[in-house]
Amino acid sequence: MSQSYVVLDLETTGNAPEQGARIIQIGAVKVEGHKITDRFSTFVDPQCEIPPFITELTGITEKDVSGAPLFEEVAEEVLTFLDGSHFVAHNVPFDKGFLKKQLALAGYQFPNCYSFDTVELSRGLLPTLDSYKLSDLTVYFDMDHSRPHQADSDAEMTAELFIYLHNKILQLPLPTLQALKKTTASLKSDWDFLIEEGIQQALKKSQFEDASIDVFRQLALKRIEDEEEEFIEEELPETYSVFEQAYFSEKGKLASQFEQYEIREGQKEMASAVYEAFSDHAHTLIEAGTGTGKTLGYLIPSVYYAKQTNQKVVLSTYSIPLQEQLLRKDLALMKQASGIQVRVAVLKGRQHYLDLRKFEEAALYSEEGSYDVQLTKAQILIWLLETQTGDVEELNLSSGGQLFWQTIQSDASSDLGRFNPWFTRCFYHRSRKQAKEADIIIVNHALLMTDVHQRRAIIPTYSHAVIDEAHHLEETAIDYFGLAVNYLSIGFSLSRLVQSVTQNKSFMNESEGFISVLNEIKEDVEELFRMLHAFVSERQTEATDVGRMSYVYRSFQEEGVLWQGILECAMRVQMNSSSVIEQLYSAIDKEKDNEPAYEERSFIANVKSMVALFEEEVTQLYELLLEYDEEFVYWIEAEPKGAKNAIYLYAKPIRVNERLADDFFATKQSVVLTSATLTVNQSFDYAQKRLGLEDFGVRTKKIPSPFSYEKQLKVFIPTDIPDVRGHNDQLFIQDVAIKLWRLTESTNKKALVLFTSYDMLKQVYQYVKDLDDEGQITLIGQGVTSGSRSRLLKLFRQANGASILLGTNSFWEGIDLAGDALEHLIIVRLPFAPPNQPLTRAQINAAKANGENPFTDLSLPQAVIRFRQGFGRLIRTAKDQGNFFIFDRRVVTTRYGKTFLASLPTTPVYEGKFEHLLEAHIHNQEEE
Incomplete structure (x- = not known):
């Protein structure tokens, strides 16, 4: 006889029944044999007012509950529906706890049964997802969640989720289930009940049934074959120009991968410059404007040079997303288009990789640990069946889980080498082996600088490299030499x-x-x-x-x-x-x-x-x-x-230029540094000086963006905004909030607002929220709205109409919001580094001691590059249209302000009172 599960969701007026909070809607779904067999749903009259924020969240109004039964009138019906079933909810502590207390107030007792929390089950069984909110999980599984935060719809979606998770447990291999049984005993859900069912099913199967699983020392892992993929390799063209032409032509190999393909002259120009730099053993700085296609612009010549000379080429990026883009998108595209077999490896710092020996001891022989530690063990047991890399970046760990990771990560001191039975399966050593055999090695700036700083071969020997996002190299070096x-x-x-x-x-x-x-x-x-x-x-x-x-x-x-x-x-x-x-x-x-x-x-x-x-x-x-x-x-x-x-x-x-010159650039034959923002006032002098390239006869090349900025974008500078340098910060903050509210409310478009201060961001967020008393604007604030940067961006993309995303620091770059995902960009203050920060102040003092002008030689160039990075968030494709607002009057009232405007592409600039700009240019533009 199959087990019966009731999946229940409540909507309530608050969190605490003992303080007067009451249920306003109950949704319940019965699951038997992995199928939904029955449903129960009702509104409930709470006999109290529904708070406005609850109505805003759920859509449930006083009208909906008027005339609905009291809880006392439906309590027996709920208990009858629950009878003989186990309890499931997305956040059991709340739903079960609330229902239990309200039943007690009505004179009833909650039935004795097993409980399963789909939040916890999802965290354990889906360890690589970004979010475990029900709304995000339904998007991930492509469920039709038409009415989020309504009990009947949420219960239905939770039931579908539970069926998936239950099925996943029943498909797990026996060693994983046995190890899970140890690690989940102290968790909130009754895992043991589901795991035991899985164990009974697994015992009926042959342990060799699944060839994709590698069982070793009582742990089950994804089997990773080291065999070479079948590949008929074309002969490498004798000259690079022939190779390049095969890619960059209307009927070339890149064109074959796209329905519509346009040749980018800037991309061809960049590719030629990279190959020439490598061939001539020259260091080169290349600024490639947005839309150039710089990744393929350096990737294609790098691959040809590596294959032609049988030398490794290292590609270094600042951010993990760009590493993933390089591997999953650009390299995959090139390999698919090419007849050339390219061996690629991604190499990260050793602490990124799981040490299987340590994890074996922690998971199988130690039952100690907090709730977070035990759940993290469960996550890793599942992840081992899926991962090929053993890289922690794939996992979504809690803060407690991240601390636990430090006890099971790979490190040189505890490496047993040939004495380790896990040696042939070691994720770190496998990545090192792949890197030694690779033509192209992808690393990040942190590992690149660690390799320089520690002066030992973390990265296999190489003499040629491309550093993407090169405007971050100095700050990374400062961090890693500190x-x-x-x-x-x-x-x-x-x-x-x-x-x-x-x-x-x-x-x-x-x-x-x-x-x-x-x-x-x-x-x-x-x-x-x-x-x-x-x-x-x-x-x-x-x-x-x-x-x-x-x-x-x-x-x-x-x-x-x-x-x-x-x-x-x-x-x-x-x-x-x-x-x-x-x-x-x-x-x-x-x-x-x-x-x-x-x-x-x-x-x-x-x-x-x-x-x-x-x-x-x-x-x-x-x-x-x-x-x-x-x-x-x-x-x-x-x-x-x-x-x-x-x-x-x-x-x-205070400076790293000499260290970079002596320990990095002098030891390499050719390093190409590229970014969309390397110049200040059309000059590479600042970058050359800060990176220690002045004595290397470095080549420079500036490739403009192919976008028509004068047609795609307008710059607006309101004249009626308070002076940012004034003594009344509150006046400035309130004025910024009013203008943001007016802009989005009147245009019904999406706006990204970039700050230099978390404190100012939070204050503006609160003011805009107060102004938007009808809740017509989707308001998302970094550090205010919960979630990672990727989650906030996801919320922003999913929002419709008037939406504001307030961000600082990491939101100034690395964000791609094309088309109507972003139409207004606002920079609140020119991004000068705070002069009172220790490193900034020390650099200013050092510049003075060297007879330099700290402002024009240091502070201003840094701010201009940051400003240009922020500006680059707006126009991402040739079809984008956008409006760029600068709320800092210094851009026109100071002599140095023109440096910021001169750093932008040629584009119309309008000054005037905000409402006039809004009426004369924004609204007219929309009517056109």
């Missing part, structure tokens, strides 16, 4: 080391001594960070953009008893740590000399990994507090309202 330690990071490494030593049987004879010293160090570290917090609190500090206190220090110039105490405590931590680290390494070596069995060797490797992590933290702490390099800026950040040890220590190089 230092950073905080109390949580060093405390985490200490706690893990103590736990690892305690649990390791090999160290039992000596562990008490080790643990005693480590606990002393822990006390000193706590005292050190408390003193640092007190030290910062006593000084005049600047506020960071996340609200922390910030203080720039020079270790041996600071004065006072408290600072002396800090230095003495730091020295004590360093000396004691060095001593115990040396003893631990000695104990590890002694154990290894005994040729231990695999289990002991594995424990030793884990201890070594923890020691190495702690050693790295202590070394950085020593360099931050007890050493000084005049080429660096050092600062402390403190949480003003946080714990008394909530301290963050940083040191970053």
Whole structure:
């Protein structure tokens, strides 16, 4: 007899029945044998007013519930529908909890049954999805969710989702189910009931039935074959010009992949420049305007050069999305069009990859862990059946899951090499092997700089590279050549080391001594960070953009008893740590000399990994507090309202040009750096200077965008907006909000608004929300609306009509909103870096010391490049039309303002009162 499940959803007037909240709608669906067999739905009279925001969310009005039955009148009917069934909801703690309390108020008892939360089940069984909201899941599964936030529709969709998830459990291989049973015992849903059903089905099947699954050491993984794909390779043309012509022609190989194909002269021009740079062993800067098609512009010559010379070419991007685009879209397109076999590898930092040995121990032999840890184990068990890379970027982990990842990620210190039974299946070593055999290696700037910084071959030997999004190379280098330690990071490494030593049987004879010293160090570290917090609190500090206190220090110039105490405590931590680290390494070596069995060797490797992590933290702490390099800026950040040890220590190089010149560009034959924004005032001087390219005879090329900006875009500068430099920020913020509201309300179009401050963004968001009292505008704010950048963009794309997306930082670039997905772009303030930030201030002082003008040589070029990146969000295709508003009057009232306008393509610029601009140009444009 098949089990019966009732999937239920409630709409209510609030969250707490004990505080007067009541049910206004009940939707329930019965599922038997993976089919919907019955439905129950009713409005309920709550005998109280429905709050406006509930009506806005659900669409349920007072009219809908007027004359509906009271809950007491439908309670028995609900219980009858639930009788003999298990309970399912999308967020069980709310729906079950609310129903249980309201039943109790009516004198009824909730039935005893198993409960299944489809939020939790989805997180565990669909570990790579961006979101687990019901509305997002229905889009992912292409369900017809016509009335979201109405109980009957939500219950129907949840039932469909539960059927899918239940089916997925029943299809899992036996080892996965057995491991899941251990990890899900402490979760909210009654996983064990469903898993046991799956185990009984799996036992009836042959364990060799599924050839796509690799079962090893009680874990099931996706089988990954290393065999070469079948490919009949064409002969490589003798000259690049023949190869290029085969792609860039009306009947060429690229044209064959598109229904409509237009030759882009700029793309051909770029491709030729890249190949010439590689052939002549020259470093080259190429600015390629939006729409050039620069990815294929550098990809095609890179592939030809790699195949022609049998040398690897490295392609480096700043963002993960562009890495994915390179691999999944552009390279796939080229391979499909080409008769050339291209071996491609994506290589990331080692911490991105799962260590299967560590995960085996955590999943199969350790039942400890918080709710987040146990759920993360379940996610990874499912993910192992799907992933080919073992890359954490594929997973959607909670913050607790991300901490757990640090205990199971790959690292050099715990690598057992040939002693590891997982070695041939190791994700990291497989990616390294693929990179060694590849023609093209895709990396990100972070790994590229790590390779330079650590001076060891993380990336296989190469001499030619293309750096895309090259305007980010300097900031990435600054980050990776810098230092950073905080109390949580060093405390985490200490706690893990103590736990690892305690649990390791090999160290039992000596562990008490080790643990005693480590606990002393822990006390000193706590005292050190408390003193640092007190030290910062006593000084005049600047506020960071996340609200922390910030203080720039020079270790041996600071004065006072408290600072002396800090230095003495730091020295004590360093000396004691060095001593115990040396003893631990000695104990590890002694154990290894005994040729231990695999289990002991594995424990030793884990201890070594923890020691190495702690050693790295202590070394950085020593360099931050007890050493000084005049080429660096050092600062402390403190949480003003946080714990008394909530301290963050940083040191970053003020310049990286010489380091890049000596350790990177001088070691490579040809590096091509490209971006849509490399020039300032049509000159590459700023980029060459900041990146250390001045002595390399670097070539430069500027390829304009093929778009007709003068026809596709208008620039508007309102004259009646308050001065951004005024003393009344509230007046400016209120005026911005009013103009945004008027623009979207009157045009019914979508607007992206770019800020330089989270605080201003949040205030504008609230003002616009208050102005839009009828809720006619879809309002999405970074840091206000919950979700990642990709989720906010998805919400914005899905919105219809008048919509506003408020963003800062990451929203200035890397966003592609073509067509009617974006028609108004607003830059609220010119994007100058805050001069009070430690690194910015140090760079300004260094420029002064060098006899440079800090504003024209540093601040202005940085802001112009940022400004151009923001501008580039608006016109993404040759068919786009858009309006660009600048709400910062400095662009026309200051001498330097013309530099910003001159950096834009030729396009009409209009000044005037906002309402006049709106009437004379925007509305007229729409009528045309």
